[in-house]
Amino acid sequence: MQDIILELKENIIKALNLEDMSPADIDENAPLFGDGLGLDSIDALELIVLMEKNYGIKLRSPNEGKEIFESVVSMAEYIKANRTK
Amino acid sequence: MRIFVTGIGIISAIGNNATETTQSFIRAKSGICPIRYLSTSHKNLLVGEVKQTNEEMKRFLGISQSTPSIRTALMGMIAVEEAIRSAMLDKKTMSDSMSVLINGTTVGGMDKVEDFYTDFIENDTKNEYIHMQHCGTCSEMIADYHRCFKKVNTISTACSSAANAILSGAEMLRQAEADIVVAGGSECITRFHLNGFNSLMIIDESPCRPFDAMRQGLNLGEGAAFVILETEEHFNKRAVQSKPLAEFKGGANVCEAYHQTASSPNGNGAFKAMKVALKNANLQPSDIDYINAHGTGTQNNDLSEGIAIQRLWGNEIPYVSSTKSFTGHTTSAAGGVEAVISILALQNSIVPQNINFENPMPELNFLPVVEKTQNVKLTNVISNSFGFGGNDTSLIFSKV
Amino acid sequence: MKANIYINAIKQISAQNALCEEWFEKPIYYSENFVKSLDEDYRQYFSPNEVRRLGKMLKRALLTARKALESNENKSLDAIITGTGLGCLENTELFLDRMVRQGEQMLNPTQFMNSTHNTISSLIAIDTGCKGYNSTHTHNGVSFEHALFDAVMLLNKDNNTTAMVCGHDEMTPTYFNFLQKAGYLGQQGETFASETAVAMLLSRQQTDYSFCKIEAIDILYGQPSDIVNIYQPPTEIDAIMTGINGFDKNDNIYTDVCGKLFADTPILQYKNIFGENYTASALGIYVAAECIKLGVVPLHLLYNKKRPKSIRKILSYNHFGGKNHAFVLLSK
Numbered sequence: 013m014q015d016i017i018l019e020l021k022e023n024i025i026k027a028l029n030l031e032d033m034s035p036a037d038i039d040e041n042a043p044l045f046g047d048g049l050g051l052d053s054i055d056a057l058e059l060i061v062l063m064e065k066n067y068g069i070k071l072r073s074p075n076e077g078k079e080i081f082e083s084v085v086s087m088a089e090y091i092k093a094n095r096t097k
Numbered sequence: 098m099r100i101f102v103t104g105i106g107i108i109s110a111i112g113n114n115a116t117e118t119t120q121s122f123i124r125a126k127s128g129i130c131p132i133r134y135l136s137t138s139h140k141n142l143l144v145g146e147v148k149q150t151n152e153e154m155k156r157f158l159g160i161s162q163s164t165p166s167i168r169t170a171l172m173g174m175i176a177v178e179e180a181i182r183s184a185m186l187d188k189k190t191m192s193d194s195m196s197v198l199i200n201g202t203t204v205g206g207m208d209k210v211e212d213f214y215t216d217f218i219e220n221d222t223k224n225e226y227i228h229m230q231h232c233g234t235c236s237e238m239i240a241d242y243h244r245c246f247k248k249v250n251t252i253s254t255a256c257s258s259a260a261n262a263i264l265s266g267a268e269m270l271r272q273a274e275a276d277i278v279v280a281g282g283s284e285c286i287t288r289f290h291l292n293g294f295n296s297l298m299i300i301d302e303s304p305c306r307p308f309d310a311m312r313q314g315l316n317l318g319e320g321a322a323f324v325i326l327e328t329e330e331h332f333n334k335r336a337v338q339s340k341p342l343a344e345f346k347g348g349a350n351v352c353e354a355y356h357q358t359a360s361s362p363n364g365n366g367a368f369k370a371m372k373v374a375l376k377n378a379n380l381q382p383s384d385i386d387y388i389n390a391h392g393t394g395t396q397n398n399d400l401s402e403g404i405a406i407q408r409l410w411g412n413e414i415p416y417v418s419s420t421k422s423f424t425g426h427t428t429s430a431a432g433g434v435e436a437v438i439s440i441l442a443l444q445n446s447i448v449p450q451n452i453n454f455e456n457p458m459p460e461l462n463f464l465p466v467v468e469k470t471q472n473v474k475l476t477n478v479i480s481n482s483f484g485f486g487g488n489d490t491s492l493i494f495s496k497v
Numbered sequence: 498m499k500a501n502i503y504i505n506a507i508k509q510i511s512a513q514n515a516l517c518e519e520w521f522e523k524p525i526y527y528s529e530n531f532v533k534s535l536d537e538d539y540r541q542y543f544s545p546n547e548v549r550r551l552g553k554m555l556k557r558a559l560l561t562a563r564k565a566l567e568s569n570e571n572k573s574l575d576a577i578i579t580g581t582g583l584g585c586l587e588n589t590e591l592f593l594d595r596m597v598r599q600g601e602q603m604l605n606p607t608q609f610m611n612s613t614h615n616t617i618s619s620l621i622a623i624d625t626g627c628k629g630y631n632s633t634h635t636h637n638g639v640s641f642e643h644a645l646f647d648a649v650m651l652l653n654k655d656n657n658t659t660a661m662v663c664g665h666d667e668m669t670p671t672y673f674n675f676l677q678k679a680g681y682l683g684q685q686g687e688t689f690a691s692e693t694a695v696a697m698l699l700s701r702q703q704t705d706y707s708f709c710k711i712e713a714i715d716i717l718y719g720q721p722s723d724i725v726n727i728y729q730p731p732t733e734i735d736a737i738m739t740g741i742n743g744f745d746k747n748d749n750i751y752t753d754v755c756g757k758l759f760a761d762t763p764i765l766q767y768k769n770i771f772g773e774n775y776t777a778s779a780l781g782i783y784v785a786a787e788c789i790k791l792g793v794v795p796l797h798l799l800y801n802k803k804r805p806k807s808i809r810k811i812l813s814y815n816h817f818g819g820k821n822h823a824f825v826l827l828s829k
Contacts, residue, residue, distance in 0.1 A: 032545035227679035233637035251636040253614040293609030352631035354622040486619020
C-alpha cells in the first residue's frame with residue numbers, strides 16, 4: 013500500500029504540475045479538494061485521466077470520482093482494488 | 098443611428114438555408130443525429146452535423162473538387178452567399194462600397210490539420226493545408242470566394258465569437274468605418290474540439306436537454322450564419338423594395354472573470370451581459386418577448402444562465418428556449434446561428450421550442466418553452482452567447 | 498467622432514531583453530533561424546500554484562499585463578483586447594499530437610482549455626479582475642492591429658475607458674518546421690522566427706508617461722495594387738515603420754507600396770532585432786512609439802540609410818501575405 017501511495021503522489025505532482033511540492037509535502041489522509049491540497053474541478057478531470065493512463069481505471073464523470081478522490085489514501089485503495097494495469 | 102439587419106444566411110444541422118431552418122422549427126425536427134460525416138473513434142456520440150459532405154458543398158458553390166478547402170470555410174461561403182442574396186445586394190454594389198466581413202471562428206482549418214498532421218511531420222504532400230489552421234485564413238477563403246470585401250477580420254472568443262463579430266460590425270457602422278457589414282461565424286465539428294469537450298466531460302451521450310434537471314451536457318453542432326448590417330440611411334439610399342428584416346438594437350460584451358471554463362453559480366456574467374445589452378438598446382427587461390438562451394445543456398451553464406434570467410426578470414419571465422436542442426452547440430458559430438434564428442422568430446412570429454425537456458430545474462422559477470408556439474407577437478428578442486473564459490455577449494434584435 | 502487616444506504604457510517580452518528598452522542602445526543580434534523569447538524568472542513574480550497550469554506564453558501575458566498596469570498612473574482597467582495569430586500554440590500542439598497518437602483517448606482537459614485563443618484575454622481578466630469588454634482578434638499577421646482598432650473604437654465611444662491591448666504569439670520547433678514548409682518563416686534571407694508578448698494601455702487621458710497618440714488605423718484587405726488606390730495616405734510623416742524581414746517576396750511589397758505612396762520618406766525596420774511572427778507588428782508599434790517618445794531613431798532601425806530629420810509622426814505599415822495591409826499612424 014505504501015508503494016502505491018508514494019507512486020500515486022508522484023503521479024499527482026506530475027499530472028497537476030505541482031512543481032514546488034514533493035511527495036512528503038502531501039498528507040495522504042488530507043482532503044485533495046477544498047481545504048487540503050486545494051485542487052479544483054479541472055484537477056478532478058486530470059485525475060480521471062491519470063487513473064486511466066496509469067492504472068487502466070475508467071471513470072465516467074467527476075461525480076463518480078467524488079468519493080474516490082477524497083484523499084490519496086482513498087485513491088490508492090480504489091486503485092488497489094480495481095486496477096487493470 | 099439605427100442599425101438594420103438587411104440580410105441573413107444560415108446553414109446548420111436543421112437546414113441548408115433560412116427557409117429550411119424555419120421549417121425545422123415549425124415541424125419540431127431536431128438535427129441531432131449519430132455521427133455521419135466526422136471521422137472519429139467516438140462513434141457513440143450524437144452531433145448536429147450539416148447534412149452535406151465537403152464535396153457536396155463544393156459542388157453547390159461551384160468550386161472544383163481539387164481545390165484544397167476546409168469545412169468551416171465552405172459552410173461560411175454558403176451562409177454569406179445566402180445573406181448577400183437575401184439583402185438584395187450584388188457583388189458590384191458591395192465592391193464599390195466599404196464592405197466588411199467579420200467572421201467568428203476558433204477551430205479554423207483544424208479539420209484538415211488533424212487529418213494531415215502526420216503528413217506535415219513526415220512528408221510534403223499536404224503543405225498547402227498548413228496555413229489553413231489559422232482562423233484568419235478561413236475568413237480570407239470566405240472573402241476570396243465572394244471577392245467584394247475591403248476589410249476582413251476574425252474574432253475568436255470561443256462560443257461567443259460570432260456574437261462579438263456582429264457587435265463589432267455594428268460598431269464599425271456607427272463609427273463610419275464601414276458601409277455594409279457581413280458578420281457572423283462559421284465552425285465545423287473537428288475531432289480536436291469534440292475530444293476537448295469530451296475531456297471536460299460535458300458531452301451528453303443522449304440528445305442534449307437544456308434547462309432540464311437531468312441534463313448531462315451538450316451535443317456538439319456545426320454550422321455557419323451571417324447577418325448583413327447596414328445603417329438606416331445606407332439601406333434607404335439603396336431604395337430596396339422591401340423592409341429590413343430586423344433592427345439590431347444593441348448588445349454587450351462583458352467578461353465574468355471567474356474561471357477559465359466555468360460560469361459562476363450566481364450568473365453574474367450572464368446577468369451583466371443581458372443588463373448592459375438592455376441599457377445599450379434603451380429597453381427595459383419587460384420589453385423583451387423572447388430569450389434565445391445560450392442553454393448548452395451543461396449543468397454549469399444552464400444553472401448560471403437560468404439564475405441570471407431569474408435575477409433580471411423576477412416573476413415576469415418572457416419566453417425562454419435553447420435552440421441548441423435542435424442544432425447542437427455550434428460553438429464559435431452559435432452567436433450567428435442564434436442571431437439568425439432570433440430574427441427568423443421575429444419574422445415568422447414563432448418561438449422555437451426547447452425540445453427534450455422533461456424535468457424542471459428545482460433552482461429555477463420558470464420553464465423553457467416546451468410546446469409549439471406560433472402566431473405570437475414578438476417585438477424584441479435577446480440572444481445570449483457565452484464562451485469559455487467568461488466571454489459573455491448578449492445581442493438584441495427587434496421588429497422594424 | 499474621433500477622439501485623441503494615447504498609448505500610456507507598453508511592456509514587452511521578446512527576443513530582446515524583457516521589460517526594458519535595452520534594444521534601443523544595445524540590441525541583441527541573432528544568427529539562428531528560430532529564437533525563443535528571453536523569459537524572466539517567473540518564480541519571482543508568481544506563486545507556483547498560481548501558474549501551474551500555464552505555459553510560457555500565458556505567464557508572459559500575465560506579467561506584461563501586470564507590469565503595464567503598474568507603470569500606469571491610472572490603475573483601473575475597463576477592457577482587455579488581444580491579438581494573436583495562433584493563440585496558445587504549445588498547448589494546441591500538445592493536445593493535437595496526443596489526440597493523433599493516442600487515438601483520441603486519455604486527453605488532458607487543461608491543454609484543451611489553454612488551447613483556445615481567448616484564454617489569454619480571459620486569464621488577464623481573471624488576474625486583474627477586469628469584468629468589462631473582453632475580446633480576441635485572430636486574423637493572421639494583422640491580428641494585433643485589429644485588436645488596436647477595436648480598442649480605438651471603444652475609446653471613441655467612451656471617454657473614461659482604459660483599454661489594454663495585447664499581442665501574443667509563441668512558436669514551437671514543430672510549427673516552425675510546418676510554417677517554413679508553408680513558406681512563412683525561415684525563408685531565404687529572412688530574419689529569425691520569434692515570439693511576441695506585448696501589453697499596451699490606451700486611454701483618452703494623456704499622462705507624463707504617454708508614448709504617443711494614435712491618429713488613425715486603417716486595416717485593408719486586397720492586393721497591393723488595390724491598396725495603393727484605396728488607402729488615403731497621411732501627409733507629413735517622418736518615417737514608416739515596416740515589417741521588412743529580409744525575404745524578398747515579403748520586402749518587395751513594402752518597398753513597392755511605400756514607393757508609390759511615400760516616395761522619399763525614410764523606411765524603418767524592427768524585425769532585424771525582434772524577429773518574425775504573427776504579432777511581431779505589436780513590437781513594431783512599440784518600437785515606433787518609443788522612438789517618438791525619445792524623438793530619435795537608433796541607427797540599427799534604418800532600412801534605406803535615410804535618417805529622419807525629426808521624429809514626430811511615424812506610420813506603421815504591416816502587411817501579411819500581401820493581402821492584409823495595416824496602417825497605424827502614431828504622433829507625438
